[in-house]
Amino acid sequence: MKRILFILFLTIPFIFNTGCEDALEKTPDGTLSMEKILQDYTRTKGLLSVAYGKVYQSRDQIAFVHNTMESMTDNTFTGATYNAYDWHNGALSLSNPVINWPWVSPSERLWPDFWQGIRFANIAIENLPKSTIITNQEKETWIAEARILRCWYYMNLLEFYGPMPWIDFVFAPDYNGWNELVRPTYDEIATTIDQECMSIIKSGVLPNKRTMEETEFVSNAVAYAIRARVLLNNASPLNNPGNDPEKWRRAAAAADDVIKLPEYRLVGMEEYKSLFVGPFRTNVPEIIWRSPSSNKHINNTTGINISSYPYASIPSTWCAMDNPTQELVDCFEMKNGALPVTYNNETHLQVTINPAAAEAGYGESTGDDPYANRDARFYVDILFNGANYGAPTNCTEPVIVESFVGGSHGLGTDILTQTNTTLTGYYCRKDKDVRWFGPNQTGLGPDIHWVFFRLAEFYLNKAEGLCEVNDLEGAKAALNVVRERALQPKIENVPGFENTQAFLRERIRNERRVELCMEGWRFHDQRRWKILDKTNRFVTGMKIVVASKNGDGKPEAFNYERFKIRDYSSYTDKYLVMPIPIDDAKKMTGMTQPEAWR
Numbered sequence: 001m002k003r004i005l006f007i008l009f010l011t012i013p014f015i016f017n018t019g020c021e022d023a024l025e026k027t028p029d030g031t032l033s034m035e036k037i038l039q040d041y042t043r044t045k046g047l048l049s050v051a052y053g054k055v056y057q058s059r060d061q062i063a064f065v066h067n068t069m070e071s072m073t074d075n076t077f078t079g080a081t082y083n084a085y086d087w088h089n090g091a092l093s094l095s096n097p098v099i100n101w102p103w104v105s106p107s108e109r110l111w112p113d114f115w116q117g118i119r120f121a122n123i124a125i126e127n128l129p130k131s132t133i134i135t136n137q138e139k140e141t142w143i144a145e146a147r148i149l150r151c152w153y154y155m156n157l158l159e160f161y162g163p164m165p166w167i168d169f170v171f172a173p174d175y176n177g178w179n180e181l182v183r184p185t186y187d188e189i190a191t192t193i194d195q196e197c198m199s200i201i202k203s204g205v206l207p208n209k210r211t212m213e214e215t216e217f218v219s220n221a222v223a224y225a226i227r228a229r230v231l232l233n234n235a236s237p238l239n240n241p242g243n244d245p246e247k248w249r250r251a252a253a254a255a256d257d258v259i260k261l262p263e264y265r266l267v268g269m270e271e272y273k274s275l276f277v278g279p280f281r282t283n284v285p286e287i288i289w290r291s292p293s294s295n296k297h298i299n300n301t302t303g304i305n306i307s308s309y310p311y312a313s314i315p316s317t318w319c320a321m322d323n324p325t326q327e328l329v330d331c332f333e334m335k336n337g338a339l340p341v342t343y344n345n346e347t348h349l350q351v352t353i354n355p356a357a358a359e360a361g362y363g364e365s366t367g368d369d370p371y372a373n374r375d376a377r378f379y380v381d382i383l384f385n386g387a388n389y390g391a392p393t394n395c396t397e398p399v400i401v402e403s404f405v406g407g408s409h410g411l412g413t414d415i416l417t418q419t420n421t422t423l424t425g426y427y428c429r430k431d432k433d434v435r436w437f438g439p440n441q442t443g444l445g446p447d448i449h450w451v452f453f454r455l456a457e458f459y460l461n462k463a464e465g466l467c468e469v470n471d472l473e474g475a476k477a478a479l480n481v482v483r484e485r486a487l488q489p490k491i492e493n494v495p496g497f498e499n500t501q502a503f504l505r506e507r508i509r510n511e512r513r514v515e516l517c518m519e520g521w522r523f524h525d526q527r528r529w530k531i532l533d534k535t536n537r538f539v540t541g542m543k544i545v546v547a548s549k550n551g552d553g554k555p556e557a558f559n560y561e562r563f564k565i566r567d568y569s570s571y572t573d574k575y576l577v578m579p580i581p582i583d584d585a586k587k588m589t590g591m592t593q594p595e596a597w598r
Contacts, residue, residue, distance in 0.1 A: 038131040047124040054117030057293035066301035090569030094582040117153035144205040190234035197227040209263040216292035225453040228254040236528035252465030258458040276431040288453035295448040299436035304427040308408035312439040323424040325539040332378040334360035337494030356495030367557040383427035393438035404544040424541035536571040
């Protein structure tokens with residue numbers, strides 16, 4: 001049997017270890033040649049379907065089932081000794097990518113999946129023009145989609161592994177130039193992706209937005225979005241050490257191209273939940289592209305266990321992972337725009353309550369309620385002590401969260417084994433829905449879909465780019481669009497506002513952390529800003545204890561105590577860019593490892 005030597009070099013070790021039929025002669029089932037495939041309509045279209053096949057569909061199934069990418073950051077904490085535990089223990093190495101599925105062989109996830117996606121896209125791009133069974137319009141449309149998918153996989157690959165050579169062809173079986181492949185600069189590959197996306201857009205083959213019947217497929221807007229995100233990464237400190245302002249201008253302009261698309265707009269705050277929860281084929285005008293697969297299982301893998309619900313018999317859930325940290329909670333402003341606290345020391349355990357936050361009602365003394373009068377997104381994103389989660393399916397009484405010590409959803413203490421209760425004092429609510437639960441059953445309620453691109457991101461991208469070239473008025477205007485949607489005051493009206501680049505930079509980054517929390521992008525933001533050494537050394541939570549009870553024996557007042565959950569070792573430069581897996585690195589001597597791994 002022939003070995004697939006035209007597979008991209010990422011899978012070289014797997015190629016050498018696994019024999020299979022030449023994919024240009026045989027399909028995966030070993031029955032048809034490529035010539036035969038191209039004479040069959042369904043199988044020809046299958047070339048494009050395979051190219052879509054490596055797009056991850058679930059937010060909680062990248063790092064490892066119930067360990068999300070967010071749990072690799074300071075936004076959430078996941079208990080037990082799974083991948084997040086190893087990651088924060090400093091286990092990442094040339095031979096251990098950590099982000100894997102141990103029960104699958106090979107267990108590697110990101111590196112081979114992204115490269116295989118590129119390979120499948122290249123196979124489609126190369127072979128679809130040869131088909132005589134599809135119309136010219138179908139041919140043009142499917143090739144344009146495959147080209148966008150190739151850019152999507154490259155964008156993901158670059159975010160984790162740094163700049164990689166642009167491969168726009170299928171390797172021949174006798175290809176032997178692996179050692180001649182070299183890393184480009186980030187600007188070179190970003191420019192290539194920029195030009196490729198604009199070429200597709202200018203061809204006019206695809207619409208800016210697909211119909212609801214085709215909404216799972218990519219569009220011009222997806223190409224614009226990929227381009228904008230890649231150019232923002234290119235301008236960021238990790239890839240722009242000289243702080244070239246032209247790169248920031250390109251990033252801001254690319255973000256503005258997305259914003260100007262007339263088919264998209266931000267939804268109102270009353271519709272905010274519909275960004276994450278609801279039927280897939282529903283026109284939510286802020287969403288540019290999202291997963292067609294339902295993620296409602298995430299209620300079971302990273303949700304709150306409400307089996308203690310006193311009004312019906314509710315089955316237990318599997319895990320309560322992805323617990324928001326106190327650091328994330330502290331990023332949500334009060335309604336008047338004040339941040340709640342300032343950290344007094346490096347441990348975050350001693351804080352000063354900001355005067356304007358105190359005026360708005362914030363406090364952590366006995367009897368205070370630190371969760372009142374906060375940014376409206378806080379109540380969509382976070383389940384906190386006393387939160388009304390709503391009523392399960394076929395029930396009328398709401399679930400009231402009791403995350404205090406001894407409460408129905410109370411604080412756990414064993415971070416190595418405990419998985420079914422919060423370890424921080426909080427639960428994630430953003431892409432969860434209490435209607436998943438019902439009497440004697442689960443899996444109910446509306447669908448949940450992971451959002452890949454939505455318009456709010458690009459207002460924040462534009463604000464960041466303009467801020468970095470000191471266009472503070474433009475940056476404030478873009479930032480305020482997102483803030484005002486969230487019913488927060490304009491940035492120039494927040495307590496303590498300073499019309500400086502440094503102040504605005506920090507508040508743009510904070511806004512991004514709040515707006516996009518639990519969506520997976522904090523992992524990349526921490527790296528492209530090169531702030532791991534400041535943010536990923538430890539995380540904290542809030543221990544809440546009943547201070548007094550009312551006449552019915554129910555809690556009336558609480559004590560609040562910040563506590564450290566654990567120290568992290570995932571803050572060194574080695575965590576800024578992941579290394580090429582060692583077996584592939586040995587076979588590609590022209591490719592250099594990231595600087596910290598040399």
